[in-house]
Amino acid sequence: MLLKDIADKIxxxxxxxxxxxxxxxxxxKTAKEDEISFLSDPKYRAVLSESKAGAVILKQADVEHAKxxxxxxxxxxxxxxxxxxxxxxxxxxxxGIHPTAVVDATAVLGQNVALGPGxxxxxxxVIGNNVQLxxxxxxxxxxKIGDNTKIYPNVSxxxxxxxxxxxxxxxxxxxxxxxxxxxxERGEWIKIPQTGRVIIGxxxxxxxxxxxxxxxxxxxxxxxxxxxxxxxQIAHNDRIGYGTAIAGQTTIAGSVTIGKYCIIGGTSVINGxxxxxxxxxxxxSTACMRGIDKPGVYSSVIPATTNKEWRLxxxxxxxxxxxxxxxxxxxxxxxxxxEQEEKN
Numbered sequence: 530m531l532l533k534d535i536a537d538k539i540x541x542x543x544x545x546x547x548x549x550x551x552x553x554x555x556x557x558k559t560a561k562e563d564e565i566s567f568l569s570d571p572k573y574r575a576v577l578s579e580s581k582a583g584a585v586i587l588k589q590a591d592v593e594h595a596k597x598x599x600x601x602x603x604x605x606x607x608x609x610x611x612x613x614x615x616x617x618x619x620x621x622x623x624x625g626i627h628p629t630a631v632v633d634a635t636a637v638l639g640q641n642v643a644l645g646p647g648x649x650x651x652x653x654x655v656i657g658n659n660v661q662l663x664x665x666x667x668x669x670x671x672x673k674i675g676d677n678t679k680i681y682p683n684v685s686x687x688x689x690x691x692x693x694x695x696x697x698x699x700x701x702x703x704x705x706x707x708x709x710x711x712x713x714e715r716g717e718w719i720k721i722p723q724t725g726r727v728i729i730g731x732x733x734x735x736x737x738x739x740x741x742x743x744x745x746x747x748x749x750x751x752x753x754x755x756x757x758x759x760x761x762q763i764a765h766n767d768r769i770g771y772g773t774a775i776a777g778q779t780t781i782a783g784s785v786t787i788g789k790y791c792i793i794g795g796t797s798v799i800n801g802x803x804x805x806x807x808x809x810x811x812x813x814s815t816a817c818m819r820g821i822d823k824p825g826v827y828s829s830v831i832p833a834t835t836n837k838e839w840r841l842x843x844x845x846x847x848x849x850x851x852x853x854x855x856x857x858x859x860x861x862x863x864x865x866x867x868e869q870e871e872k873n
Contacts, residue, residue: 530551530615531549531550531551532545532546532548532549532550532598533547535551535565535584535615538615539602539611539615541586542600542601543598543599543600543601544595544599544600545597545599546597547598549563549583549584549598550563551563551564551584551612551616552616553616554609554612554613555582557573557576557577557580557585558580560580560583561581561583562581562582563583564582565584565616566580566584566586566609567585567587567606568586568587568588568591568605569587569605569606569609574594577591577594577595577596578595578596580596582597584600585597585598586601586602586608586612587599587600587601588601588602588603621661622645622661622662622663622679622680622681623643623661623662623663625643625644626642626644627644627645627647627648627664630644630646630648630650631649631650632644633650633651633653633654635652635653636650636652636653636654636655636656637654637655638650638656639656639659640659641658641659642656642658642659642660642662643661644662645662645664645665645682646664646665647665648663648664648665648666648667648668650662650668651667651668651669651670651688652670652671653671654668654671654672654673654674655672655673656668656674657673657674657675657677657694658677659677660675660676660679660680661678661679662674662680663680663681663682663683663684663700664682664683665682665683666680666681666683666684666686667684667685667686668686669686669687669689669690670688670689672686672688672689672690672705673690674686675694675695675696677694677695678695678698679696679698680692680698681737682700683701684699684702685702687703687704687706687727687743688705689726689743690704690705690726690727690743691726691728691729692704692733693729693730693731693732693733694731695731695732696729696732696734696735697733698734698735699735699736699737699759700737701737702735702736702737702738702739702740703739703740703741705726705727705741706740706741706742706743707723707743708723708744708749708764708766709764710723710745710765710783721745723742723744723745723765724744724746725745725746725747725748725765725766726744726748726749727741727744727748727749727750727751728748728751730751730754730771731753731754732754733756734757736759736761736777737759737760738759738760739758739759739760739761739763740761740762740763741763742762742763742764742783743765744765745766746766748766749764749765749767750767750768750769751763751769752769752770752771752772752789753771753772754771754772755769755771755772755773755774755775756775757769757775758775758776758777758778758779758795759777760777760778761777761778761779761781762779762780762781764783765784766784767783767784767785767787768785768787770786770787770788770807772789772790773787773788773789773790773791773793774791774793775793776793776795776797778795779794779795779798780798780799781793781799782798782801782802784801784802785801785802785803785804787799787805787809788806788807788809789807789808790807791805791807791810792809792810792811793810793811794810794812794813795813795814796813796814797813797814797816798816800816800817800819803818803819803820803821804820805820805821806821806822806824807824809821809825809827810825810826810827812830814829815829816829817829
């Protein structure tokens with residue numbers, strides 16, 4: 530695209546030659562004359578002055594440091610994301626309908642649907658317009674897929690589940706498998722049928738090999754504009770609020786409610802039957818055992834240290850309860866002595 534056309538589409542102020550033909554996005558250090566990059570952190574201004582990029586997206590304050598053309602925006606990183614979409618060269622998930630795809634006679638396909646090899650669309654399923662289903666995707670009975678959604682190979686969407694419009698689901702994800710519901714009768718596990726659904730909103734992205742369990746009775750609900758990374762576990766009856774981001778290998782137990790615009794760091798663990806209010810951030814590897822009712826940043830991971838220090842601190846940790854009672858007793862004695870001195 531011509532740089533002036535890119536500027537128009539992302540609403541940026543153009544400085545310099547707008548007729549540069551931009552072919553791709555690139556790193557600021559390695560960008561070539563037909564590529565575009567961005568600068569959002571002032572500490573990289575030295576790199577900007579040496580960059581060979583045909584154009585750079587940056588803030589007004591950094592314009593004087595640019596050698597060539599620039600697109601000026603308040604948030605260069607957001608601008609870079611939009612340009613990356615404009616120049617995206619990722620191939621389609623699939624094209625046309627492969628002869629090995631199986632579509633039940635009662636299923637409904639919208640316009641311009643693409644089905645890869647081995648796709649199976651089962652009884653009563655509804656597939657929206659412009660949907661792409663990669664190789665070996667299975668859409669279960671009565672499931673619904675919204676317009677423009679792309680589902681990469683080997684994804685399974687179980688019966689009755691619903692996925693909204695403009696969603697992206699990466700390979701290996703499982704939507705609507707049974708939640709972990711069992712009763713125990715004298716040592717024997719008795720399965721509780723999981724009769725709820727998974728309801729996923731619009732513009733949701735789900736990473737590779739992530740699993741979202743169907744509800745036990747009520748539905749598991751993922752709101753619009755949620756992004757979930759690879760290898761996450763979302764258990765039955767969870768509710769994830771608008772605009773929340775969940776990083777890789779996070780595990781969320783059952784019946785958890787997470788509010789809007791939360792950020793859950795990678796490998797975090799969230800205990801079941803609790804609620805996180807809007808605007809909560811859990812840093813990586815946080816173990817969230819109780820509900821949170823105030824927005825803010827929460828952490829629980831212990832930073833890495835030498836093995837010697839770790840062993841020493843761990844041995845001391847085992848004595849915390851004893852230390853607590855000893856300190857409480859000392860405080861009580863100190864208080865009594867202080868009160869006695871004041872009387873004297």
